[in-house]
Amino acid sequence: MYPFYKVVCVRDSEFASQLFQIEVYSSESGAWRVSGEPFDSSASFQHGVYWNGSVHWISEETEEILYFNLDKETFGTILWPSAVDGYGYGYPMGEMLVILGCLVIIFISLKVMILK
Numbered sequence: 125m126y127p128f129y130k131v132v133c134v135r136d137s138e139f140a141s142q143l144f145q146i147e148v149y150s151s152e153s154g155a156w157r158v159s160g161e162p163f164d165s166s167a168s169f170q171h172g173v174y175w176n177g178s179v180h181w182i183s184e185e186t187e188e189i190l191y192f193n194l195d196k197e198t199f200g201t202i203l204w205p206s207a208v209d210g211y212g213y214g215y216p217m218g219e220m221l222v223i224l225g226c227l228v229i230i231f232i233s234l235k236v237m238i239l240k
Contacts, residue, residue: 130149130150135147137162143164146159146199163199165190166185168183168184180220182229188202
């Protein structure tokens with residue numbers, strides 16, 4: 125028997141304009157369902173990265189990492205360290221990826237932020 129999996133979809137909210145909502149598909153139940161309340165965010169949800177039990181996205185405007193924990197189905201944020209202040213709004217990011225079990229963000233300025 126194969127292990128069960130979940131798929132996360134972040135989309136425009138049906139209930140409030142300019143808000144998002146998270147829907148989760150479970151292979152165990154075979155169904156989609158809404159998780160949590162609609163929320164506001166400046167993040168781009170096009171390029172999520174799975175790391176440490178959560179899907180992570182970058183919000184350049186607010187200089188934070190947003191995450192959705194798949195087991196707890198909770199949403200949260202991680203603020204960027206002060207060493208990368210000023211590389212948010214108006215500056216192109218670069219890439220977010222996982223290398224050797226660490227979440228890595230490489231900025232166009234060649235500054236690197238690594239979370240273990």
